[in-house]
Amino acid sequence: MIEVEVHQQLRQLLRQSPEALWPHQLTMARMVARGLRLGRSTLIQVPAGGQHRLSYLLPALMWPSATLLCATVSVQAQILGEEIPWLRQTLQLHKPVLQKDRWPDPDFQGLLLVDPLDWLRARLRGAEMPTGIPLILDGAEDLEEWAYQALTVTLEASHWQQLRQIFPAEAERLSQAQVNLALQLLRRPLSRCLLQADEQAHLEAALSLVVSYAGWLPDPWDQLRQRLCAEGDPASRWVWWAETDRETGRLTLYHSPAALHEWLAPIWATQPVVIIGEALDLDRQAEAYRWRLGLPDLTPLRFSSGEDWIRSGGEPLPSLSLYLPRLPLPNSPLFREHLLQELRSLIPQVQGFVVVLVSDQPLQVQVGAALAAEFGSRVRVNSLFPGEKGILVCDWPYWLQHKASLPCPELLAIATLPFPSMEDPRVAGRVQYLQRTQQDWFRQYLLPVAASQLQRAVAPLRQGAEAGEASGLPTRWVAILDSRIVARSYGVALLNALGPALRIQQRSQLFV
Numbered sequence: 001m002i003e004v005e006v007h008q009q010l011r012q013l014l015r016q017s018p019e020a021l022w023p024h025q026l027t028m029a030r031m032v033a034r035g036l037r038l039g040r041s042t043l044i045q046v047p048a049g050g051q052h053r054l055s056y057l058l059p060a061l062m063w064p065s066a067t068l069l070c071a072t073v074s075v076q077a078q079i080l081g082e083e084i085p086w087l088r089q090t091l092q093l094h095k096p097v098l099q100k101d102r103w104p105d106p107d108f109q110g111l112l113l114v115d116p117l118d119w120l121r122a123r124l125r126g127a128e129m130p131t132g133i134p135l136i137l138d139g140a141e142d143l144e145e146w147a148y149q150a151l152t153v154t155l156e157a158s159h160w161q162q163l164r165q166i167f168p169a170e171a172e173r174l175s176q177a178q179v180n181l182a183l184q185l186l187r188r189p190l191s192r193c194l195l196q197a198d199e200q201a202h203l204e205a206a207l208s209l210v211v212s213y214a215g216w217l218p219d220p221w222d223q224l225r226q227r228l229c230a231e232g233d234p235a236s237r238w239v240w241w242a243e244t245d246r247e248t249g250r251l252t253l254y255h256s257p258a259a260l261h262e263w264l265a266p267i268w269a270t271q272p273v274v275i276i277g278e279a280l281d282l283d284r285q286a287e288a289y290r291w292r293l294g295l296p297d298l299t300p301l302r303f304s305s306g307e308d309w310i311r312s313g314g315e316p317l318p319s320l321s322l323y324l325p326r327l328p329l330p331n332s333p334l335f336r337e338h339l340l341q342e343l344r345s346l347i348p349q350v351q352g353f354v355v356v357l358v359s360d361q362p363l364q365v366q367v368g369a370a371l372a373a374e375f376g377s378r379v380r381v382n383s384l385f386p387g388e389k390g391i392l393v394c395d396w397p398y399w400l401q402h403k404a405s406l407p408c409p410e411l412l413a414i415a416t417l418p419f420p421s422m423e424d425p426r427v428a429g430r431v432q433y434l435q436r437t438q439q440d441w442f443r444q445y446l447l448p449v450a451a452s453q454l455q456r457a458v459a460p461l462r463q464g465a466e467a468g469e470a471s472g473l474p475t476r477w478v479a480i481l482d483s484r485i486v487a488r489s490y491g492v493a494l495l496n497a498l499g500p501a502l503r504i505q506q507r508s509q510l511f512v
Helices: 002-016 025-038 053-062 073-091 116-124 140-151 157-166 168-186 197-212 221-229 261-268 287-292 335-349 361-378 396-405 425-436 441-471 491-497
Strands: 042-046 067-070 097-099 111-114 135-138 153-155 192-194 238-245 250-257 273-278 299-302 320-323 354-357 379-381 391-394 411-414 477-480 501-504
Touching: 002 025, 002 053, 002 073, 025 042, 025 053, 025 273, 025 299, 053 067, 053 073, 053 135, 067 116, 073 097, 073 111, 111 116, 116 140, 116 261, 135 140, 140 250, 140 261, 140 273, 153 221, 157 168, 157 197, 157 221, 168 197, 168 238, 168 250, 192 425, 197 221, 197 238, 238 425, 273 441, 287 441, 320 441, 335 361, 335 411, 354 396, 361 379, 361 391, 396 441, 411 441, 425 441, 441 477, 441 491
Parallel strands: 042 273, 042 299, 067 111, 067 135, 097 111, 135 273, 320 477, 320 501, 354 391, 354 411, 379 391, 411 477
Antiparallel strands: 153 250, 192 238, 238 250
16 A cells, blocks of 8 residues: 555655654654545645655655645745656655646646646636646635636726727626726725625626627626526625725725625535644644635644644643733733733843734834834844844734744734634625624634634744753743633633643743
């Protein structure tokens, strides 16, 4: 069986190269090999970092038939530049490996590397990617965002001009509808918002023409025609939202799915998948994540940082160090003052790199300005070059995207918990869908997403805790300054998701 062969080869490889050792390398490799052999779908949650890649690359290269690997371009570059040449040379593996955005040949029996967004777009359009071929997808923590991108249709000013050229007799009516819609949206307080019923009425001038027209239409109008003419109620399956630039008056419209599961479920049914991601959900079963993405019944596996990480000597890794003070809640007018007071007290105690996570844009500006007045040029806002002793003020997406290329912070201060913002029209649309279908929108969506982002954000500090203990470096701290984590019942679930931690609520107990 391939599981045995993979286990033997990997064990031999790890003996020769102990620097590649990861405590769960053999277990995960056997699970991936088993999934390939049985055609059984598997969901694997892994800690941060790329140490798990060897566990799926070796089975993929040893599997005798065609295999598809979805990974980002940066991960593909590392795989092609380092890991695959090393495996080929060390273990004499000769399976062909290609990097393309489409399937190369019906008779291809190698390993194809493809960008996840390219693969999703091809599958959703029913073209260029064969079914039945085992798929390994790495980076599944971003799969939801990739799927929304692949399913979102964008309408810009140039597309309205296309429509006026196709329907010259309706050009004036189309122009008036476009102008009226833009003026109405510019009066909204937020630059990004869901379209309301009266705003969508302006779109009807264009959409009615598109739906009733049987001739050729360019994208995105053809895509919209297909969606609006499909079975079912389009209003319950899709949402319109807009983004306006107040300086230029530019208006961009987006047509996005209200939920993903009904569009992705047919894809998973056509091929066995091994989905690998970092901190996908609150628990090993990842039920909320699987439901949102329409994943079938599959074998779940979780290798988390914290309690599941064991040193070679059999001892658990150091606990995460958490500071959990009691502050006014984020919706209190007193929150900003107490937040800045805590930051002014914490930062001078730290000699190294500091990260302050603030997603609320006005609050981020205020915090950045206040800290710059206090600590001078050490402070940077959303900068890739903060310096080894810098203070980086950034939002959650920025930190999650760039944390691998930034120093490991000695202090990570979290101003507010990473619940998806209802001011984001995509979030509001998903919540409205869950409410309409009588789902628990908080525990099905907001809470699991917040837990996932929280785990991913603190992962570098947990990894740094072991290095710090071994080398005598300073303790690394996570300060969660949003008191909802201790004042609300759901805070227990968030703290449990972080794993074992040393929890301190008094500032006097810090840095001792």
